[in-house]
Amino acid sequence: MEGTGTNLRLPLNPPFNTEFEAIYEGQAAAGSRLDQGLTILKAANPYKGVNIRLWDPNVRPSNVQQWSFLIEQQFAGEQVLSVGYVGQHGTHLVVPMPYFQKRLLGVNPDGSPKTEASPFLAGNPDLKNIAQISGTASGANQRYDSLQANLRRRFN
DSSP: OOOSOGGGOGGGSTTTSOOOOOOOOSOOOOSOOGGGOOOOOOOSOTTTTOEEEEEOTTOOOOEEEEEEEEEEEEETTTEEEEEEEEEEEEEEEEEEEETTOOEEEEEOTTSOEEEEOOGGGTTOGGGTTOOEEEEEEEEEEEEEEEEEEEEEEOOO
């Protein structure tokens, strides 16, 4: 099964994984030793500023079909004309989805977009401070068609 990269792994979601940061500017190094471990870092809200990752439960493997044919005709004077067709069609291609996309309500007087938060998160106050919801879905399709022509002449 193809994917969209390691950044969309579900174990990276809080509370299973939490990122902490401690900045020591202008201070001397801590007086502890390595065998004493790190200082305890606390996050007041594990969802503040995080990227929630999710997968569509209906993700399907991609299906890609390819086809081609070529016709050649030889003419007098050592000339050969080749005309070919190449095609490809893919369905259920995996794509990253921004599920945290805000709703567009209109345009402000200054021309900027007027938006509101996603209605799916309105009932959960813990999720109002998240930065993004990155999802994986298999809803993309693609099609490629090409005509290839070639005229060759052999010089003796």
